[in-house]
Amino acid sequence: MTRTRFLLLAACLAALPAGTAMAQRVSTLPGGRFLEICARPQGAAVCDAYIAGLADSVALTHVYDRHQGDANAPTGFCIPAGTPTQDMRGRVVSWLRGHSAQLSSPVGGLVFTALHDAYPCGGGK
Numbered sequence: 536m537t538r539t540r541f542l543l544l545a546a547c548l549a550a551l552p553a554g555t556a557m558a559q560r561v562s563t564l565p566g567g568r569f570l571e572i573c574a575r576p577q578g579a580a581v582c583d584a585y586i587a588g589l590a591d592s593v594a595l596t597h598v599y600d601r602h603q604g605d606a607n608a609p610t611g612f613c614i615p616a617g618t619p620t621q622d623m624r625g626r627v628v629s630w631l632r633g634h635s636a637q638l639s640s641p642v643g644g645l646v647f648t649a650l651h652d653a654y655p656c657g658g659g660k
Contacts, residue, residue, distance in 0.1 A: 561641050561643050561644075562641055562642055562643050563641060564641065564642045565638060565639050565640070565641070565642065566631055566637060566638040566639070566640055566641070566642050566645040567638035567639060568642075569582070569585070569631070569642040569645070569646070570628065570631045570632065570638060573624060573627065573628050573631075574628060579621075579624065582624050582627075582628075583620040583621070583623075583624055585642070585646070586620060586623045586624055586627055586646060586650070587620050587623070589643065589646050589647060589650070590612070590614055590623065590650060593610070593611045593612065593647070593650075594610075594614075597610045597611075610656045611647055611650065611651050612647075612650040612651045612653070612654040612655065612656065613654055613655065613656035613657070614650065614654045615654070618654075623650065623653075626649060626650070626653035626654075627646055627649040627650065627653070630645075630648070630649035630652060630653065631645060631649065
């Protein structure tokens with residue numbers, strides 16, 4: 536990551552509101568705020584980093600579940616190898632714009648659902 540992108544990421548993260556502790560940690564960043572960040576050219580790197588991180592965590596959780604004997608664990612979404620993060624961002628931003636009534640919900644669930652809708656897995660897994 537270039538120094539400029541790192542500084543941009545740090546500045547954006549510092550500007551986000553601090554959340555309260557929950558039983559299971561979930562970001563309290565509202566989807567509407569995330570959309571604002573992603574819609575600006577200068578927010579693209581931060582947006583891409585969040586989406587890629589969420590996508591990686593879901594993919595790795597599925598791999599982990601398979602190795603723990605749960606071969607039937609559902610996969611939230613199946614993003615083809617080589618899919619550019621910009622494509623994921625475009626689909627997430629489109630989904631968020633199309634679901635404006637949900638933009639006050641936490642961003643993690645919204646991005647998960649957007650990726651699930653955009654990149655469904657065969658056979659529902």
